[in-house]
Amino acid sequence: MGTVAALWRHPIKAHGRESVGHISLVEGQTFPWDRRWAVAHEAAKTEGGEWASCRNFSRAAGAPALMAITAKVDEDSGKITLNHPDLWELTIDPATQGDKLIDWVRPIMPKDRAASAKLLPAGEVGMTDSNFPSIAIHAIASHRAVEELLGQSLSTERWRGNIWLDGFEAFSEFDWIGKTLRIGTAEIEVRERITRCLATTSNPDTGVRDADTLGALKGAYGHQDFGVYGVVTKSGDISVGDTAELL
Known part of the structure; x- marks a missing residue:
């Protein structure tokens, strides 16, 4: 026990x-509010709305700086506030402001990897691995x-x-x-x-x-x-x- x-x-x-x-x-x-959204890279073969393999998404395995992001969810509004030691604080509505997230992470993304392209919803099942x-x-x-x-x-x-x-x-x-x-x-x-x-x-x-x-x-x-x-x-x-x- x-x-x-x-x-x-x-x-x-x-x-x-x-x-x-x-x-x-x-x-x-899944765990409430866990992996509800995912960032598809430019070579992704999914449009979201349902589960897809992690190979379609920008991840810390290829972009280690992503590991330093912290998040805070406002469950009433659905907005998410993100922080990173090398970036400014960002608050977005993921349903409508995915482009702001893509712009925000661009300075910490490796140049030799497929670039982050679009924030996608997971649908009814979280985008777990x-x-x-x-x-x-x-x-x-x-x-x-x-x-x-x-x-x-x-x-x-x-x-x-x-x-x-x-x-x-x-x-x-x-x-x-x-x-x-x-x-x-x-x-x-x-x-x-x-x-x-x-x-x-x-x-x-x-x-x-x-x-x-x-x-x-x-x-x-x-x-x-x-x-x-x-x-x-x-x-x-x-x-x-x-x-x-x-x-």
Whole structure:
């Protein structure tokens, strides 16, 4: 049994993160306000409105500076405020002002990558990296294990998870596949492990690659997996500090 240490959402895929204290999960849906929008690059083969592969979007794997964006959602108006240490504060209505976001990120985007072109809605399912409405669940102990391997302190935010749990053994979450977690009053069926990309090597404060997370995982465990994807099987509320238990 463990507890909820933190809750995070990423309203625009790869373009900002926001900590929240409470959320209400709905059966079969993604984390509220998570990856509701995504930035398609000029070579994308999607017009939005439905799930599409991450290959269609501008991401921190190819543009590490994106990792340093923070976000704040005004749920009443639908507007999102973004900040980056090298840019000015930007507030947009993503439904009508996507061009402002494209202009805003242009100074921090690599010149040798497909340029960001258009802000697209995800539709009914969030634009997660899985082709099902997933929620990313991580264990604090697993993060600390990676810190030990690297010999350096890391921010948990580089993993871009939704739910962080304390009180479980490192990498025990891999044993949860096919099982159900009760967190707060919600229940989540754990589906699969999350295979990581270069985004996790970048510092979420600076947007600079400064930690070989992938090398550490590969060298110690023979894989690049960290965290698990789950699907909400029972609607309910989750707050920081709530109990989490494996059923």
